[in-house]
Amino acid sequence: MSFNSLCMNNLWRSAIRLSSNAAVTSTRLVAIRCKRFGDKRGELCQTRAHSNNTQHVSRKLVRNGKEKKLVVFIEGNIASGKTTCLEYFSKTSNIEVLTEPVSKWRNVRGHNPLGLMYQDPTRWGITLQTYVQLTMLDRHLSTMSAPVRMMERSIYSAKYIFVENLFRSGKMPEVDFAVLSEWFEWITQNIAIPVDLIVYLQSSPQTCHERLKERCREEEKIIPLEYLEAIHQLYEDWLIKKTSFNVPAPVLVIPADDDLQKMLHQYEENREKILAGSNV
Numbered sequence: 087m088s089f090n091s092l093c094m095n096n097l098w099r100s101a102i103r104l105s106s107n108a109a110v111t112s113t114r115l116v117a118i119r120c121k122r123f124g125d126k127r128g129e130l131c132q133t134r135a136h137s138n139n140t141q142h143v144s145r146k147l148v149r150n151g152k153e154k155k156l157v158v159f160i161e162g163n164i165a166s167g168k169t170t171c172l173e174y175f176s177k178t179s180n181i182e183v184l185t186e187p188v189s190k191w192r193n194v195r196g197h198n199p200l201g202l203m204y205q206d207p208t209r210w211g212i213t214l215q216t217y218v219q220l221t222m223l224d225r226h227l228s229t230m231s232a233p234v235r236m237m238e239r240s241i242y243s244a245k246y247i248f249v250e251n252l253f254r255s256g257k258m259p260e261v262d263f264a265v266l267s268e269w270f271e272w273i274t275q276n277i278a279i280p281v282d283l284i285v286y287l288q289s290s291p292q293t294c295h296e297r298l299k300e301r302c303r304e305e306e307k308i309i310p311l312e313y314l315e316a317i318h319q320l321y322e323d324w325l326i327k328k329t330s331f332n333v334p335a336p337v338l339v340i341p342a343d344d345d346l347q348k349m350l351h352q353y354e355e356n357r358e359k360i361l362a363g364s365n366v
């Protein structure tokens with residue numbers, strides 16, 4: 087038996103010994119280690135780590151006949167209505183909602199990297215995006231407290247949309263982009279980021295601009311329509327055309343230009359699909 091196989095066997099054995107309460111955390115740790123050992127069988131590792139009664143069913147895991155937890159990312163442009171959507175679903179029992187940690191981005195030990203980035207993206211883009219990457223990873227790896235997790239954006243959109251936009255628009259130096267890319271690649275190659283479905287709130291940049299002005303977040307007052315158009319295009323290429331970057335889960339598109347009442351109706355219509363982690 088090779089050294090790697092020996093280590094993998096020991097890891098599985100110790101993971102199975104862990105209590106079921108620690109299942110999510112242990113799955114994560116084992117998945118991380120599987121990747122570190124160059125093992126491509128991340129899903130198999132997860133299955134074995136859960137328990138002897140675990141079986142793998144399509145993209146989901148079931149344990150003792152019960153469905154494993156489901157993770158849904160809510161993606162979309164700035165002010166497209168992601169937080170409002172999450173607030174709506176947070177009223178449902180059994181759904182855990184994680185909003186973006188914007189308050190951290192506005193205040194890290196008394197500094198405001200979000201505000202600094204909008205004032206001078208070339209100087210502070212790397213600072214904000216490094217912190218976004220860390221705080222999003224922390225969100226992804228936190229222990230789930232409900233069967234369904236709905237999470238605002240992801241480490242993927244941070245890189246594929248926001249970092250990419252800074253770089254393409256000439257506002258991020260090549261060296262900063264290279265360092266962030268190395269970090270991102272290391273993280274995504276070594277750590278399993280659970281996701282079952284991406285819900286894309288597809289709104290026009292004009293609608294977002296109106297809503298952004300209405301929300302009136304101090305740091306965002308200087309955002310022009312062109313910025314939202316660039317973010318929109320990157321989202322479309324990633325999640326609709328699927329021509330730019332890897333899409334880590336099926337995508338459910340919800341048109342998001344309608345007024346609040348109609349949007350709530352649409353969320354209700356899509357509730358079953360979302361809770362099933364399905365885009366059909």
Ligand SMILES: Nc1ncnc2c1ncn2[C@@H]1O[C@H](COP(=O)(O)OP(=O)(O)O)[C@@H](O)[C@H]1O
Nearest residue numbers: 164165166167168169170297301344345346349
């Ligand atoms: N369907 C809607 N129609 C009109 N205004 C909306 C709608 N959804 C959200 N808003 C408002 O638009 C602003 C941005 O919404 P928010 O949910 O914070 O967006 P995001 O989280 O995507 O940035 C908020 O002031 C919110 O009250």
Ligand SMILES: Nc1ccn([C@H]2C[C@H](O)[C@@H](COP(=O)(O)O)O2)c(=O)n1
Nearest residue numbers: 163164165186188218243244248306
């Ligand atoms: N990787 C990221 C993620 C978000 N931002 C900015 C965009 C907004 O000003 C703010 C929060 O976004 P919202 O939830 O309102 O869509 O953070 C960024 O610059 N980089």
